[in-house]
Amino acid sequence: MKKLNDGILAIKPSQTLAISSLAKQMVEQGHKVCNFSAGEPDFDTPDLIKQAAADALKQGKTKYTPVAGVPKLCQALSEKFKRDNGLDYKPSQIVVSCGGKHSLALVFQTLLNTGDEVLIPAPFWLSYPEMIRVAGGTPVFIHTTSDQGFKITPQHIERLATPLTKAIVINSPSNPTGVMYTPAELRALGEAALKHDIAIISDEIYEKMVYDGQTQVSMAAFSKEFYDSTITVNGFSKTYSMTGWRLGYTAGPEPFIKALSALQSHCASAPNTFAQWGAIAALERGAASIAEMVKAFDERRRRIFALMSAIPGVKCVRPDGAFYIFPDISSFGLDSVTFSKRLLEEEHVAVVPGVAFGADACVRLSYACGMREIEDGLARFARFCSKL
Numbered sequence: 001m002k003k004l005n006d007g008i009l010a011i012k013p014s015q016t017l018a019i020s021s022l023a024k025q026m027v028e029q030g031h032k033v034c035n036f037s038a039g040e041p042d043f044d045t046p047d048l049i050k051q052a053a054a055d056a057l058k059q060g061k062t063k064y065t066p067v068a069g070v071p072k073l074c075q076a077l078s079e080k081f082k083r084d085n086g087l088d089y090k091p092s093q094i095v096v097s098c099g100g101k102h103s104l105a106l107v108f109q110t111l112l113n114t115g116d117e118v119l120i121p122a123p124f125w126l127s128y129p130e131m132i133r134v135a136g137g138t139p140v141f142i143h144t145t146s147d148q149g150f151k152i153t154p155q156h157i158e159r160l161a162t163p164l165t166k167a168i169v170i171n172s173p174s175n176p177t178g179v180m181y182t183p184a185e186l187r188a189l190g191e192a193a194l195k196h197d198i199a200i201i202s203d204e205i206y207e208k209m210v211y212d213g214q215t216q217v218s219m220a221a222f223s224k225e226f227y228d229s230t231i232t233v234n235g236f237s238k239t240y241s242m243t244g245w246r247l248g249y250t251a252g253p254e255p256f257i258k259a260l261s262a263l264q265s266h267c268a269s270a271p272n273t274f275a276q277w278g279a280i281a282a283l284e285r286g287a288a289s290i291a292e293m294v295k296a297f298d299e300r301r302r303r304i305f306a307l308m309s310a311i312p313g314v315k316c317v318r319p320d321g322a323f324y325i326f327p328d329i330s331s332f333g334l335d336s337v338t339f340s341k342r343l344l345e346e347e348h349v350a351v352v353p354g355v356a357f358g359a360d361a362c363v364r365l366s367y368a369c370g371m372r373e374i375e376d377g378l379a380r381f382a383r384f385c386s387k388l
Contacts, residue, residue, distance in 0.1 A: 007133055007134045007136070008134065010133060011130050011133075011134070012130060019037045019340060019344070019350050019351070019352050019353070020035065020037040020038050020350065022344065022350070023035045023037060023344065023350035026344070026348060031348050032348060033344075033348045033349070033350055034348065034349045034350065034369075034373050034376055034377030034380060035350045035369065035373075036349065036350060036351050036352075036364075036365035036366050036367070036369065036373075036377060037350040037351060037352050037366065038366060038368070039175060039238075039323075039324070039366050039368065040237075040243045040366075040368055041238065041241040041243070041293060041323070041368045042368055042369050042370065043241040043289075043292075043293050043296075044241065045240065045241050045242050045245070045278075046240065046241070046282070046286055046289040048281055048282075048285050048286065048289075049240060049242065049278040049279075049281050049282045049286060050278065051281075052277050052278045052280065052281035053245075053274045053275060053277055053278035053281075055277070056273070056274040056277035056278070057274050061273050061274055061277060062273055062274060063273060064269055064270050064273070065270045065271070065273050065276065066270065067095075067261050067264055067265045067269065067270050068092075068094065068095045068096060068257075068261050068264070068270075069094070069095065069096030069249070069270065069271060069276055070096075070273070070276045070277070070280070071091065072280055073096055073276045073277075073279055073280050073283075074091035074092075074094045074096065075091050076279075076280050076283040076284065077089075077091070077094050077096070077249055077251070077283065078090060078091045078093075078094060079283075080283050081094075081218075081232075081251060084207075085207075085218040085220075085221055085232075086218070086221045087218055087220055087221055087227070087232070087251070089232075089251040089252075090254075092254060092257070093251050093252060093253070093254050093257050094249055094250070094251045094257065095249065095250050095251075095257055095260050095261050095264060096247060096248070096249045096271050096276065096279075097247075097248050097249065097250065097264060097268065097271055098246045098247070098248070098268050098271050098272070099235060099237065099246040099247060099248045100203075100205050100233060100234070100235030100237060100248035101127060101131075101248070102246070102248060102268070103233050103234075103235065103248035103249060103250045104127070104128070104131055104201075104203065104233055104248075105131045105134075105135075106250065106260050106263055106264055106267070107201060107231055107233060107250055107260065108131045108132050108134075108135040108137060109134075109135045109263060110256065110259050110260040110263055111135075111166060111167060111199065111201075111231070111256070112132065112135045112136055112137040112166060112167075113136065113166075114136040114137075115136070115137075115138065115164060116136070116137045116138070116164060116165075116166035116167075117137065117138045117139075117140045117162060117164045117165045117166060118132050118137050118138070118139055118140065118165075118166060118167045118168065118169060118201075119140050119142055119157065119160060119161075119165060119167070119168040119169070119198070120132075120139050120140065120141050120142065120168075120169050120358075121141075121142045121144065121151075121152045121156075121169070121170070121171075121174075122141045122142060122143045122144060122357070122358035122359060123144070123150060123174070123176050123177055123326065123354065123357040123358050123359040123362070124141070124169070124171070124357055124358050125171060125174075125175045125176070125203070125357070126356045126357055128169055129141075137166070138164075140160055140165070141358055142156045142157075142160060143358065143359075145328075145359075145361070146315050146316075146317050146326075146328040146361075146362070149179060149317055150174070150177040150179045150317055150326070151179060151181065151185065152189065153188075153189075154188050154189055154191070154192035157189065157192040157193055157196070157198070158192060161192075161196040161198060165196060165198050166198070166199060167198060167199040167200070167201050168189075168193050168198050168199075168200055168201070169201045169203060170186070170189065170190075170200060170201070170202050170203065170219060171203040171205075171206075172186065172202075172204075172216070172321075173206040173207075173209060173210060173216065173319075173320060173321025173322040174206075174321075174322060174324075175205075175206065175322055175324055176324050176326050176352070176354070176357045176359075176362075176364040177317060177319065177324065177326040178301075178317075178319025178320060178321055178322045178323070178324045178325060178326065179317060179319065179320060179321075180210060180214060180216070180320035180321040183215075183217040186217060186219055186222075187222050190219055190222060190226055190230075193229075194225055194226070194229055198229075199229055199230070199231065200219050200220075200226070200229055200230040200231070201230075201231050201233065202218060202219040202220065202230055202231065202232050202233065203233050203234075204216065204218060204232060204233065204234045205233070205234055205235050205237070205238055205239075205248075206238055206321055206322040206323075207234065207239070208238075208239045208290050208294060209238065209239075209294060209297060209321050209322050209323060210294075210320065210321040211294075211297075211298045211301060211319075211320060211321060212320065214320060214321070216321070218230075218232060219232070220232055220251075220252075228253055230252065231250060231251075231252040231253075231256065232250070232251045232252060233248065233249075233250050234248065234249055234251075235247060235248035235249065236248070236279050236282060238322075238323075239282075239290055240279075240282045240286055240289065240290070241289075241293065242275075242278070242279070242282070245272070245275045245278060245279070246271070246272060246275065247271055247272070247275055247276065247279050297323050297367065297368070299371070300323070300367040300369075300371060300374055301319055301323070301325075301367060303371065303374055303375070304325055304365065304367045304374050304378060305318055305319065305325060307374070307375075307378040307382070308325060308327050308365075308378060308381075310382075311327075311378075311381065311382045311385050312385070312386075313329075313331040313332055313385055313388075314327045314328065314329060314331075314385065315327065315328035315331075316328070323366055323367050323368045324364055324365065324366055324367070325364075325365050325367065326354065326357075326359070326362050326363070326364050326365075327362060327363060327365070328361050328362050329361070329362065329363055329385075330361035330362075332385065332388040333388070334388070335353075335355065335360050336353035336354040336355045336359075336360045336361070336362060336363050337353040337355060339353070339363060340352065340353045340363055342384070343363075343381065343384050346384060346387075347380040347381070347383060347384045348380070349377050349380045349381055349384070351363040351364060351365050351381075352364040352365075365377075
């Protein structure tokens with residue numbers, strides 16, 4: 001066989017999945033592992049959603065749907081955008097894909113030409129750079145630290161924008177930091193991007209996981225100029241604990257969505273049919289389940305932040321949303337991979353090395369687990385740090 005695609009060969013394995021896999025192996029060997037590695041809610045998918053999918057199966061809804069998704073789902077998403085985000089996206093401006101990851105991969109492939117640059121605030125979700133490279137683009141990182149609250153400013157965009165800069169990715173609330181930009185901060189970032197004709201890719205997958213009375217704001221809702229330059233990406237995995245259902249969606253200007261839909265037609269034909277009927281039920285009747293999950297996540301967030309902040313040598317930014325905390329462990333003199341491996345081997349606590357997210361001074365913990373696991377795991381984390 002001749003040489004494979006260079007872009008694919010350059011893909012870095014997911015550190016999240018690697019640590020999670022090692023932790024599972026240790027569990028199989030009989031160890032009690034406190035696993036903070038997976039970005040997946042521990043709640044089951046609500047019964048009403050499962051029942052809707054089961055009903056769809058019984059009704060024979062097992063054939064291909066239109067490429068962009070079941071028309072009823074696209075209409076429900078259009079209504080969701082209007083209700084929750086103040087956005088007027090017609091159903092024809094929405095494409096449902098096979099998960100949020102698939103949505104983002106299609107966005108980059110549709111948007112980028114070879115050599116186009118994409119600004120990525122760091123720390124970043126680890127799949128962004130790989131998707132951009134595979135699409136022929138070049139990721140340009142905007143590095144931040146815990147002392148900056150892990151937030152970029154318009155000045156960062158001004159310094160790094162070039163004629164090759166095609167887009168910027170904004171993920172608020174953020175994976176891995178849990179940090180959330182205020183509406184004023186988002187508007188300022190967007191204005192800097194628009195000044196240089198830079199498209200905004202707004203990853204809003206954690207829009208419902210927000211705390212302390214804050215409100216997530218969609219970038220496209222600020223003005224018509226923002227609306228025309230923003231691609232909004234979201235999904236069902238986090239909001240409704242539907243990670244295995246693999247349903248994400250993209251909304252944006254109609255010419256862009258038409259091109260993305262054409263690409264999807266050749267990559268996936270259409271997303272899973274009966275899962276889409278479960279998603280319709282989620283949008284129509286799933287609000288109560290969201291509130292229940294967010295309340296539990298908030299309680300866990302407060303506890304894990306208090307416990308982590310009390311550990312000598314650890315610096316920690318209070319998370320505003322999502323279900324992650326991203327402590328700075330650089331004072332212990334270990335890189336994040338060494339820290340994470342030793343923590344797993346010595347105390348059976350699984351975290352993700354921050355280097356995977358572009359921040360080797362930190363590690364990521366997901367608190368999408370039970371309170372007992374948080375208490376036990378943070379006691380072990382503190383004990384490990386005390387020995388360094």
